[in-house]
Amino acid sequence: MLTLTCPCCGTTAEETEFAPGGEAHLKRVGPGSDDAAFEEYMFLRENPKGVHFERWRHAYGCGKWFHAARCTVTMDVFGTYSAQVTEPPQEIRDRISARRPGWSWREFA
Amino acid sequence: MAEATIREAGPVGMVTFRGDLGAEPVQRALGEVAGLDLPERGRAAIGARTLLWMSPDELMLVCDRGEAGALAADLSARLDGVHHLALDISDARTVLVVEGAVREVLAKLAPVDLHPSVFPVGAFRRTRLNQVAAAFWLVSETEARVICFRSVAEYVRKLLDISAEAPVAGLYD
Known part of the structure; x- marks a missing residue:
């Protein structure tokens, strides 16, 4: 069971109170891009064994979107943070580094 | 009883x-x-x-x-x-009043820790009751108010009725 804390309303709840929103920090590639870049943006997703970044929505609670950094193996949640950022905050990255030294995810490490 | x-x-x-x-x-x-x-x-x-x-x-x-x-x-x-x-938006939702062993009745339906140290009187929580969105708050140790959308009020009413049938286990005494 995955237990998340919504950074918007502060509620800690199990995953059935949330709705998953897929991979975090996708960068949109717009019209005019080459096919490979558009395919990467549209279809290709990370499927890591370990550290992962996702979007979640507190669907049954305050209704807000947020980001979560978690481990797909152990269900450890390293932290949740605002939806209004384009990359994980340093504080979250430090927390992951403390528990999963040498981690990397896409361009972040 | x-x-x-x-x-x-x-x-x-x-x-x-x-x-x-x-x-x-x-x-x-x-x-x-x-x-x-x-x-x-x-x-x-x-x-x-x-x-x-x-x-x-x-x-x-x-x-x-x-x-x-x-x-x-x-x-x-x-x-x-x-x-x-x-x-x-008075027409959107229904308010239900639960009186009695309210912590146990609600704990069986919602993924919420209802221990008094976590959820005191006056606390309010939006969550789900079994399959539908609902919210509740404690007016006192023996009275809770539940709000849910009017379209699912009958479902929530029956959920609470069934939850209230079982004897109190004494989890929060």
Whole structure:
């Protein structure tokens, strides 16, 4: 069971109170891009064994979107943070580094 | 013998308010119109009326059915020029009153820790009751109010009835 804390309303709840929103920090590639870049943006997703970044929505609670950094193996949640950022905050990255030294995810490490 | 009784609260007025809850004009208008101090995060302010903390930018004012429209209009008049939404949505939701062993009745239906140290009287929580969205707050140790959408009120009523049938296990004594 995955237990998340919504950074918007502060509620800690199990995953059935949330709705998953897929991979975090996708960068949109717009019209005019080459096919490979558009395919990467549209279809290709990370499927890591370990550290992962996702979007979640507190669907049954305050209704807000947020980001979560978690481990797909152990269900450890390293932290949740605002939806209004384009990359994980340093504080979250430090927390992951403390528990999963040498981690990397896409361009972040 | 049921360990809790469930009844519909009857006609209840509900006014939804959205806006910047940290802004001084908003806080003043809400406080004066509701006659209450604004609730903190995850709390209900209970007095003659009730103010519920719904989300970081949303409160719900629970009042008499007859005054809801006037209160919403009063809020909008006081906040002329300030970005906000105040609307009488009394028809959207139903309020149910649970009396008795309320912590156990609710704990069986919602993924919420209802221990008094975590969820004291006055706490408010939006969550789900089995399959549908609902919210509840504790008025006292033996009375809780549950709100849910009117379209699923019968379902929630039956859920609570079934949950109240079982004997009290004494989890929260």
